[in-house]
Amino acid sequence: MxxxxxxxxxxxxxxxxxxxxxxxxxxxxxxxxxxxxxxxxxxxxxxxxxxxxxxxxxxxxxxxxxxxxxxxxxxxxxxxxxxxxxxxxxxxxxPLGLQPADGRQYAQSVHQLDMLAAARRQHIADQLPRVGDDKGYTPQARQQLDGLFSDVAN
Structure with a gap:
């Protein structure tokens, strides 16, 4: 111990x-x-x-x-x-009818925009040459437009 x-x-x-x-x-x-x-x-x-x-x-x-x-x-x-x-x-x-923007191109509402678009479409349709039975745009009209553009370019 x-x-x-x-x-x-x-x-x-x-x-x-x-x-x-x-x-x-x-x-x-x-x-x-x-x-x-x-x-x-x-x-x-x-x-x-x-x-x-x-x-x-x-x-x-x-x-x-x-x-x-x-x-x-x-x-x-x-x-x-x-x-x-x-x-x-x-x-x-x-020749193409281009113009600067004006106040009419700016719409106040959707309804007014639709009206402006319809008026513009109608204006373009009125300027296209018509051939035949009031059918509107035809391939002959396209050929006439191409001929006009080439005449203007020369």
Whole structure:
């Protein structure tokens, strides 16, 4: 019994005696330094992720600006194409009966729009050449129109 007690008491004394008191202090300092290094690494990783997110946000904003500029360039190209064809439109405006928009082309209601469309269809039908028994448009009428357009073009 005496020996078991001695062994029980001797083990902690030996364990204490193996690490000197100054070594215990260094172990605490080393643990604190390790915790500080790990904390600094975590903070650095967090700041790096914030930096990457900010960079991605800037990249997205630049992409949006580029898309807006591309759409503006496309709109300007379309306008330039139209304006380059404007002399041709002016040349063909009188034979084709093209006119600039006026107030009558903007309807106040659906009923008024239907009336305007019917009147325009009737106006176009009246200008088409009639051939035969009041049938309206026929292939001969198309040939006559093509002949008129070629005469005007020459």
């Amino acid at each position: 005496y020996q078991t007690e001695t062994m029980a008491w001797s083990f902690p004394e030996r364990a204490r005696s193996r690490i000197p008191p100054i070594g215990q202090g260094l172990a605490v300092v080393a643990a604190v330094i390790a915790i500080a290094v790990i904390s600094c690494g975590g903070i650095a990783g967090y700041l790096l992720s914030l930096r990457i997110a900010a960079w991605g946000s800037q990249s997205h904003a630049i992409d949006v600006q580029i898309l807006a500029k591309r759409q503006e360039v496309q709109r300007l190209r379309n306008e330039l194409d139209f304006r380059s064809r404007f002399p041709e439109l002016e040349r063909w405006s009188s």
